[in-house]
Amino acid sequence: MICFIPTKGRLNTKTYKLFQDVGIKVFHFIEPQEFDDYNVPNKVSILDNDKGIGYVRNFMLNYARQNSFEWVIICDDDVTSFGIYNGKTVKKDASIWFNILEKAKKLPFELVGINYTQHAWHEKTSYSINRKFAEVCVLMNVSKIKWDYRPEFNLKEDRDFALQTIKKGNGVLRFNHFWFACPDVGSNAGGLQSEYKAKKDEETAKKMCYEWHPFVTLKNKGDRVDMKTKIKELAMHYNKTVK
Numbered sequence: 001m002i003c004f005i006p007t008k009g010r011l012n013t014k015t016y017k018l019f020q021d022v023g024i025k026v027f028h029f030i031e032p033q034e035f036d037d038y039n040v041p042n043k044v045s046i047l048d049n050d051k052g053i054g055y056v057r058n059f060m061l062n063y064a065r066q067n068s069f070e071w072v073i074i075c076d077d078d079v080t081s082f083g084i085y086n087g088k089t090v091k092k093d094a095s096i097w098f099n100i101l102e103k104a105k106k107l108p109f110e111l112v113g114i115n116y117t118q119h120a121w122h123e124k125t126s127y128s129i130n131r132k133f134a135e136v137c138v139l140m141n142v143s144k145i146k147w148d149y150r151p152e153f154n155l156k157e158d159r160d161f162a163l164q165t166i167k168k169g170n171g172v173l174r175f176n177h178f179w180f181a182c183p184d185v186g187s188n189a190g191g192l193q194s195e196y197k198a199k200k201d202e203e204t205a206k207k208m209c210y211e212w213h214p215f216v217t218l219k220n221k222g223d224r225v226d227m228k229t230k231i232k233e234l235a236m237h238y239n240k241t242v243k
Helices: 015-020 032-037 053-066 096-104 157-168 193-197 200-212 231-237
Strands: 002-006 025-030 043-045 071-075 081-085 089-092 111-116 127-129 137-141 172-181 216-221 224-229
Touching: 002 015, 002 053, 015 025, 015 071, 025 032, 025 053, 032 043, 053 071, 053 157, 071 096, 081 096, 096 111, 096 137, 096 172, 111 157, 157 172, 157 200, 157 224, 157 231, 200 216, 200 224
Parallel strands: 002 025, 002 071, 025 043, 111 172
Antiparallel strands: 071 137, 081 089, 081 172, 111 137, 127 172, 216 224
């Protein structure tokens, strides 16, 4: 098992150390314009600048395919910790992914995710199948994935990818009591912050509504327009529910 981290504008990223400390090799995927500025292990140039997050994710997916990597963790560059909720919120290290991989290998799902730390405590079930998104830090069975990220849904590309996975594959498994911690989306410098400030995610949310009607609708989230997804209903539509 290895980890891929796409990074932009965050020269001080420390996320890789979480994995490195438990023996998981990390590759960093970096634009040419910043390649020499980063002092991180295993740098890979993505060969072009400012092509968007969908381009980067497809580059990583193809890199994994070309190198015959079967199981890959793809993690955002601002994740700060991992843990588990077992009656109380317990901070652990990235070794939780070995436990998750052991379980995932016995199951057919292409995407395997964990929860946000602020939500892990109130989940009533330990796992969800084709009912929740897997995002931010996701274990992928690359050998089974025959579809790509769609750049026209940038900023929601991971959610579109998850819905594609339910439609075209076996789907998304999420362990609800394992968790990661990270800043709120668009709240810290670097990454995609400028695009979120320009509210480009709102444009993409509208595109997702057209693409995945009637399972995706718009909703107000504070002063922003976001999307609401009826994942369970979508899974039922494609006969991908598990009792």
